[in-house]
Amino acid sequence: MDNPYLAHHFETPVQQYDSGKLGMWLFLATEILLFGGLFCAYTAYRANHPELFVWGHKFLDVNLGAFNTVVLLFSSLTMAWGVRCAQLGQRRGLMITLGLTLVCGGVFMGVKTIEYSSKIKHGLEWGKYYHPDPHYLAEHERPGSGEARHLPPVSATADSQAASVPAAFSPASQPLPSGLTAEPCKIPPPAVPPAGLYEYSTVSHETYEPKPLNGQIFFGIYYAMTGLHGIHVLVGMGIIAWLLVRSWRGEFSGAYFTPVDLGGLYWHLVDVIWIFLFPLLYLIH
Amino acid sequence: MTNPTPHHPREPYYQPVGHVVPLWLLFLVFFILMALTVVTVLAIQVNLGSLNIWIALGIAGVKAILVALFFMHLWWDKPFNSIVFISALAFLALFIGVVLVDTTSYQPVIIERPPPLLAK
Numbered sequence: 001m002d003n004p005y006l007a008h009h010f011e012t013p014v015q016q017y018d019s020g021k022l023g024m025w026l027f028l029a030t031e032i033l034l035f036g037g038l039f040c041a042y043t044a045y046r047a048n049h050p051e052l053f054v055w056g057h058k059f060l061d062v063n064l065g066a067f068n069t070v071v072l073l074f075s076s077l078t079m080a081w082g083v084r085c086a087q088l089g090q091r092r093g094l095m096i097t098l099g100l101t102l103v104c105g106g107v108f109m110g111v112k113t114i115e116y117s118s119k120i121k122h123g124l125e126w127g128k129y130y131h132p133d134p135h136y137l138a139e140h141e142r143p144g145s146g147e148a149r150h151l152p153p154v155s156a157t158a159d160s161q162a163a164s165v166p167a168a169f170s171p172a173s174q175p176l177p178s179g180l181t182a183e184p185c186k187i188p189p190p191a192v193p194p195a196g197l198y199e200y201s202t203v204s205h206e207t208y209e210p211k212p213l214n215g216q217i218f219f220g221i222y223y224a225m226t227g228l229h230g231i232h233v234l235v236g237m238g239i240i241a242w243l244l245v246r247s248w249r250g251e252f253s254g255a256y257f258t259p260v261d262l263g264g265l266y267w268h269l270v271d272v273i274w275i276f277l278f279p280l281l282y283l284i285h
Numbered sequence: 286m287t288n289p290t291p292h293h294p295r296e297p298y299y300q301p302v303g304h305v306v307p308l309w310l311l312f313l314v315f316f317i318l319m320a321l322t323v324v325t326v327l328a329i330q331v332n333l334g335s336l337n338i339w340i341a342l343g344i345a346g347v348k349a350i351l352v353a354l355f356f357m358h359l360w361w362d363k364p365f366n367s368i369v370f371i372s373a374l375a376f377l378a379l380f381i382g383v384v385l386v387d388t389t390s391y392q393p394v395i396i397e398r399p400p401p402l403l404a405k
Contacts, residue, residue, distance in 0.1 A: 013302045014302055014303070017302045017303060018363060021362065021363075021366060022363075022365065022366060022369070025366045025369045025370060026369055028369075028370070028373075029369050029370065029372070029373035030373075032370075032373045032374065032377060033373060033376070033377060036377040036380060036381070039377070039381060040380055040381050040384050043381050043384060043385055043388075044384050044385070044388045047385055047388050047389050048388060048389075062326065062329075066322065066326050069322050070319065070322060073315065073318045073319065073322065074315070076315075076352060076356050077311055077312070077314075077315040077356070079356070080306065080311050080355075080356040080358075081308070081311055083306075083358075084305055084306055084308065084311070087303075087305045088305065254302070255302070257302075261358075264356075264357075265357055268352055268353070268356050268357045269357075271352060271356075272349045272352050272353065275345050275348050275349050275352070276342070276345050276349065278325075278345070279325060279338075279341035279342060279344075279345050280338075280341075280342075283325065283326070283329045283337075283341050284338070285329060285332055285337045
C-alpha cells in the first residue's frame with residue numbers, strides 16, 4: 001500500500017521518518033547544552049561556596065520535589081504509551097494518553113506554583129529582590145544538619161544593642177576590679193570576620209547556626225534553573241495540546257505518527273532534565 | 286508481518302514505520318524508575334559525606350539512561366541518534382569539568398607577606 005504521507009523529496013517512508021528523528025535529536029542536543037550552561041553556573045558556585053547550598057536547600061520541600069519527579073516519570077510513561085497508540089492507529093488510546101500527559105504537566109506546574117508562591121511570600125526571591133523574612137529564616141534553620149551551638153539565654157532586660165552579645169560576656173556578669181570602667185571597643189571589626197563570611201542569626205539567641213551571606217545567589221540559581229525548566233514544561237504542554245487536537249481529528253496512524261513521536265521526545269527530555277535538577281537542588285545532605 | 290499487531294478494527298491500519306515498543310516493557314521501565322527515585326530519596330538520609338552528591342547523580346544518570354534508551358526509543362533506533370545524544374553529553378561533561386578544574390584552582394593570595402607601607 002502506497003503511503004499517502006510520503007513527501008516527494010524522500011524515497012521511502014523510513015527515510016522520511018529517520019530524517020525527522022535525526023533533526024529532533026539535533027535540537028535536543030542544543031537543549032541539553034542550553035541547560036548545561038545553568039548546570040555550569042550551579043557547579044561553579046557550589047564548588048566555591050558549598051555552605052550556601054547546604055543552607056539554602058532547607059527551604060526546598062523534598063516531598064514536593066519527589067512528588068514532582070514521580071508525576072513527570074508517569075507522564076513520560078503515558079507519552080511513550082501515546083506514541084505506541086499512534087503507531088497502532090488507536091485514536092482513542094492516543095487521546096487518553098496524551099490527555100493524561102497534559103494533566104501530569106499541569107499537576108507539575110501546580111506544585112511548582114505552590115513552591116514558588118510560598119517562597120515569594122517570605123521574600124526568598126532572586127538577586128536584588130532577596131528580602132528574607134528573618135523569622136521565617138530562623139524557623140527553617142533547623143539545627144539538625146548544621147552545627148548549631150547553644151548559647152546561654154539572653155536576659156529579658158537587655159536592650160537591642162546588648163542583645164547581640166551573649167549574656168555570659170556582658171559586663172554585669174563579670175564585675176571589674178574597683179577603679180576601672182568598661183568602654184566599648186574602638187578597634188573597627190575586620191572586613192572578614194574571624195569565622196569567615198558567616199553571619200549569625202540575629203533572631204534566635206538560644207541556638208545559632210552559621211548563616212552564609214549571599215542567600216540571593218542560591219535562590220537566583222534555583223529560580224533560573226527551575227524557571228527555565230518550567231517554561232519548557234509549559235511549551236511541552238502546548239505541543240501536547242496541539243497533538244491532542246490533531247489526534248482528535250484523526251490525523252495520526254501507523255503510516256504517519258511522526259509529530260507524536262517528536263513531541264514525545266521533547267517531553268522525555270524535559271523529564272530527563274528534571275531527573276537531574278531534583279537531586280542537585282533538593283537532595284543536598 | 287506474520288504476527289500483526291492489534292489495532293482498532295474501524296480505523297485504517299498501516300504497517301507502522303519502525304518498531305513498536307511492547308507495553309509491558311514501558312511499564313517495567315516505569316517501575317524501575319520509581320524504585321530508583323525511592324532509592325535516591327532514601328540514600329539522602331544516609332550521610333556519606335562528599336560521596337552523597339555523586340551517588341545521587343549516579344542514580345539520576347541511570348534513570349536518564351533508562352528514559353533515553355526505552356522511552357525515547359534509542360535502544361531500537363539508528364545508532365547515529367545515540368551518537369548525537371552522547372556527544373552532546375560528552376561536550377557538556379567537558380564544559381562542566383573544565384569549569385570545575387578552573388574555578389577550584391584560584392589562589393587569592395599567592396605571596397603571603399604584609400602589605401607595603403604607603404608613602405607619606
